[in-house]
Amino acid sequence: MEWLGLNILAELPPTGQILLNCRHNPFLVLLAYLVACAGSFAMLNMAERVSHVEKPSAQRQWRLLGAFCLAGGIWAMHFISMLAFETPLKTYYDLPITGASLLIMLVAALFTMNTLGQTELRAMQYLQASTCIGLGIAGMHYTGMSAMHSNAVQYYQTSLVLFSIVVAIVVSFAALLLARHFRNGGGMFHQLLKYIASLVMGAGIVSMHFTGMWALTLVVPIGSTLELPMTDNSLHLSLTIALITLLIIASSISAALADKKLQSKEHDLLRVNALLSQLDQARVSLQQVAHYDALTNLINRRGFNQIFAEKLAEQTHSKGMLAVMFLDIDHFKRINDSLGHDAGDELLQVIAGQIKNATRSHDDVVARFGGDEFCILISLNNRDEARQLAQRIMQKMKEPIALVGRRMVMTTSIGISVFPDDGTTCDELLKNADLALYQSKGNGRNSLNFFSSNLKTRATLELQLEEELRTALAEENGLELYYQPIFDLRNGEVAKLEALVRWQHPQHGLLSPDRFIGIAEANGLIAELDTWVLRRACQDLARLSHNGCEQLKITVNCSALNLCREELPGEIDHALRSAGVAPHRLELEVTENALMGNIDVTVALLKKIRALGVSLSIDDFGTGYSSLAYLKRLPLDTLKIDRSFIQDVPNSPQDMEIVQAIIVMAHTLRLQVVTEGVETVQQYALLEQQGCDFVQGYLLSRPVPLRDLRPILDQLNQRKSVSTVDFIQLYPGRDTDGSMLQDLFVDNPGYRASASVAQPVR
Incomplete structure (x- = not known):
């Protein structure tokens, strides 16, 4: 079959002269390869620009420019490669057919760029597009070959022609994939990969051309006159075509790079504008947040x-x-x-x-x-x-x-x-x-x-007391423990001492706890204060033990705020060990309201303290909100009746009944009972008759410092029994207000009140 003077499917004639001494100029072959690589690189850049620009007109512009670069690069490669083909015949090229080959390549390149401009491509679309483009490249090649005229007739080996078409399709497929891959990205590594891809694509394009040349056989018919070439201007023409093509490609690439930088600057400007807008919004939002409350929308x-x-x-x-x-x-x-x-x-x-x-x-x-x-x-x-x-x-x-x-x-x-x-x-x-x-x-x-001004004075004084209390705790200077005896009604001896903290203030004198405990609780000093009292009480108990008071116990008050601290059992154990005091000689007093704050946590903490061997006492019982349901859950040993229930006894029958009920209830729960605030013999006698275990109050002794404690303990422990009931019966009318009996009890060391008869001291 003959097409445009090309015998593609025809057999070689039986007669004729086959030209075997044809060769290619290696310099021009290399030049053709470089032009193909440049065209491929330009196509990759144009495809990248098409994907990055947003305006449809700009996309059409870059597709058209990319098509010209690709078509020009491939066509120039083909023409330079044809000029590199050297034969011993006079050869010339038909200009219209050469132009037609360029037009075919331009159509294929436009189709390529339009394909790359689509957002997504499936595998079948890649295959269809690469087939069309490959056929266009093959059509350009063989049309360009038909433009070469000489005395020889061109015969092509069918299998190699088909193979060249397959190569063109494969190269087109690879070009589409690479162009789609490299249209996004940036950086030096991305640019290096693009250069490598251009070299690979150029090699593929050149290989397609020379596969087609491999299929060519030139046959000179017998009898034809051989016209030798007069001059060889292939080098000059190739260089001219290569220079023009490379200039066009270079200009296109420069334009693409310039547009990329311009677009980058535009994007940077847009980002800056967006950031400025966001900053304005953020400033407004920050102003709203900075000056308004988010929940109520009121000013903050x-x-x-x-x-x-x-x-x-x-x-x-x-x-x-x-x-x-x-x-x-x-x-x-x-x-x-x-x-x-x-x-x-x-x-x-x-x-x-x-x-x-x-x-x-x-x-x-x-x-x-x-x-x-x-x-x-x-x-x-x-x-x-x-x-x-x-x-x-x-x-x-x-x-x-x-x-x-x-x-x-x-x-x-x-x-x-x-x-x-x-x-x-x-x-x-x-x-x-x-x-x-x-x-x-x-x-x-x-x-x-x-x-009012007195509020400021009081606040200033409390601030001063807070600072001085903090210093007193840090330096352990000014704080002192006073002890009030707790008398055991069963054996007539002092069984316990309640440790009460005092503060010897340099300006305000001796301050009682109600003057500074609230300040300590409000300013986070109560834990440190309680720890100091605990440690000092254990040390004082050790000193008393060395002086013959081995059976005495000491009760220490624990603040409600301190009762919720998990470190409390460890601090108690450390204080006992440091002083060398047995745990059973320490009793911890906690108020009723403190126990009711968080009953589950409180019970767990008290059990840890009880496990150390320390006794537990509930202080100020009856003034809070506790109930029997809670009371029976607590690991307590002692219940202390508040002074408010005893101060009107015996004049208040209601208070007497309440005290009696509390004593019975406590004994039912197997708790010992301490009544504080006992100031008269009548109160003492009533509590003794009702079975109270311990009494505490001014009738026995006021709180005194450790240095004054021993004489009082000796005096209280030396009293013997004298019946308050029998005394009143023996001396009727002589103690209408109880003063004489009180004098006998307090001032006469030879007698003490009890349920038995009066007995002299031995």
Whole structure:
């Protein structure tokens, strides 16, 4: 079969001369390969640009430019390779057919770039596209071969022609895959891979051409005149074509790189603009977060302070008045503990609305400082306006609030300071309003108080005491233990000593615990104070043991805040070991309310302490909220009746019955009973008759320091029995108020009160 002068499916003629001495110029072959590589590299760059630009017009532009680069590179490679083919015949090329071959290659290249421009390609689409492109490259090749004219006739081996077409399809398939792969990415390694891919693609394109040349056989018919070439201008023509092609490709690649940089700068500019926009939004959001409370949408502390400073400057200039109100929701913690924090947040939102509705919206500033604490700033003409607003808020707060299926009423405590009477700076006014709030809480809550100078004096004194107490604990200077005997009614001896801390203050003299225990609890010093008392009590007990008091026990009070610490059993054990005191000689006293705080945790902790061998006592029994159900769960040894039940005995029959009931109940639970606050012989006699185990009070002794303790112990332990009932019967009318009997009991070391007859001391 002859096509355009090419005998592709025809057999070689039986007669004719086959030219065997044809060869290729290696320099031009190398030049053709370089041109093919350049065209491949340009195509990869154009495909990358097509995928990166967003405008359809720009995409069409880069597809068209890529098609020209690819078509020009492959066609120039083909033409230079043809010029590299050297034959002993005069050869020339038909210009129209050569142009047609270029047009065929351009169509194939356009199809290639359009294929690469699609978003996704399936495997079958890759195969179809590579087949079309490969056929286009083969068509360009063989059309270009038909443009070569000489005295020889071109014959092609069919199998090799088909093989060249397969090579063209495979090369096209590989080119599509590589171009799709390299259209995204960046960096030096990506660029290096692109160079390697261009070399591979160029080799594939050149291999297709020379596979087609391998199939070629030139046959000179017999009788034809051989015209030898006069001059050989193949080198000059090849260099010209290569130079023009490479210039076009280089310009296209430069344009692609420039566009890439420009697009990168545009993207950077867009990112900068986006970042600036985000920064503006973030600034607005930060301003909202910085000055407003996210839960209630009220102004927060930072925003309040800013507005406060501005209004304070205005009122200072105009000599007006301002009021600062601190509000605290009473017992708000119970809501969080019982209903959960979500319910607490919902309640805070409702309360914030109530406070806002009670104020003058046009002038008053309402802020949430955190938790359940709110602050209001108002301009006023007199102090009564502040009082009226506070009362209006308190009345508004009493409106029922529906929350998680319940209707509840909350109350608030309010503290007020007024500018300029109570301060001239923001910090001073806020601090004074807080002091007034503290006063409202101390007065039973649900009340309002204005700041007064005595509040500041008291706060200053408490701050001073806190600092000095901290120093006293650190230096162990000024603190001292006093001991009050606990008398055993069964054997008539002192069985225990209660350790009571005192503070010998350099300015204020001897301070009792009620003056500084609250300060220690409020400022995180109570654990350190309790540990000091425990350690010192064990050391003093060791000293007493060396002086003949081997059977004495010491009771040490434990704060409610200290009772929840897991370190407490270890600290008790360490104090006992350091002093060399047996654990059974130590008794830990805890208050009734402290035990009821968290009963499960408390029971577990008390069991650990009990396991050490330490006795446990419940102090101030009857003043708290305990019940028998809880009492029987606690690992206790002793129950101490509070002094409030004994102080009116025997004049109060009701108190006498209560004391009797407590003693019976305690003995039923196998607990020993201590009654504190015993100050008269009548109280002593009643407790003895009711079976009380121990008594403690001023009738026996006041609390004394360790240095004064031994004479009192000796005096109390030397008394013998004298019946209070028998004494009254023997001397009727002589002890109507009990004073004579008390004198006998306290002042005469030869007698003691008991249920038996009076006996002299031996």
